[in-house]
Amino acid sequence: MWRHAMVGLGLMAGVLAAAPAVQAQDQSFGVTLGYFALRGDDGRVDGDVLNANRCIDVTFACEPLFFEVSDFNGATIGAEWLIGITEFLEAGASIGFQQRTVPSIYDLVTFPDSSEIEQDLKLRIVPMTATVRFVPTGRTSGVQPYIGAGIGLLAWRYSETGDFVDVFTDEIFAASYSDSGTEVVPVILGGVRAPVGDAFLAGGELRWQRGDAPLHEDFVGDRIDLGGLTFQAVFHFRF
Numbered sequence: 001m002w003r004h005a006m007v008g009l010g011l012m013a014g015v016l017a018a019a020p021a022v023q024a025q026d027q028s029f030g031v032t033l034g035y036f037a038l039r040g041d042d043g044r045v046d047g048d049v050l051n052a053n054r055c056i057d058v059t060f061a062c063e064p065l066f067f068e069v070s071d072f073n074g075a076t077i078g079a080e081w082l083i084g085i086t087e088f089l090e091a092g093a094s095i096g097f098q099q100r101t102v103p104s105i106y107d108l109v110t111f112p113d114s115s116e117i118e119q120d121l122k123l124r125i126v127p128m129t130a131t132v133r134f135v136p137t138g139r140t141s142g143v144q145p146y147i148g149a150g151i152g153l154l155a156w157r158y159s160e161t162g163d164f165v166d167v168f169t170d171e172i173f174a175a176s177y178s179d180s181g182t183e184v185v186p187v188i189l190g191g192v193r194a195p196v197g198d199a200f201l202a203g204g205e206l207r208w209q210r211g212d213a214p215l216h217e218d219f220v221g222d223r224i225d226l227g228g229l230t231f232q233a234v235f236h237f238r239f
Helices: 002-017 049-053
Strands: 027-038 074-084 089-110 116-134 144-165 172-196 200-209 212-214 223-225 228-238
Touching: 027 089, 027 200, 049 223, 074 228, 089 144, 116 172, 144 200, 172 212, 172 228
Parallel strands: none
Antiparallel strands: 027 074, 027 228, 074 089, 089 116, 116 144, 144 172, 172 200, 200 228, 212 223
16 A cells, blocks of 8 residues: 555656746646546446445345445545646646445345345545646647646545345344555546636646556455546636
């Protein structure tokens, strides 16, 4: 975990350190507000815990939980720092936060009194990214479309808390499981922005990340897919 964290942070620092000395107005700091959507059912990594919990693509005894992968989609917030390298290139570093708790129940099994067997599934991802962007119209134009790529360090935590069923004995028991870690992943982005007055920029961006992480043996699946798309509005202050 710590080795991955140090590698990812080192890559971010390297991208920014590679930028030449810039004037003050070639830097900007901003916030991002958006929506993160996980990869869909059919595109998730083999052994993914969310698909396994719903008994999709498993070859062993299984009692499916009732929820959808899209239930984990939700709001994101972040901060970003950009530095101009040339009129058409810039480097950036950002950090974000996304978290979602999804209630679930067993689809086919209940307590003896017919009440539902309930769980809370929780996924948190804190993405830290270093990127380089190309702005074909120039960083001082009236409309600034851009594309970019970089490296992301995803700090994640996944947990399941509630009541569960032993598929071999039908015993119902209370438990809490959790796992966490960091993963280095590729990031691709694109967007468009425009100046608002002399000091502000506003726009919209689409950001793609792909990656997955191993889970310990307490979970039904042995991996968790962390890939997905982020749709976000960006607001920058140039200084």
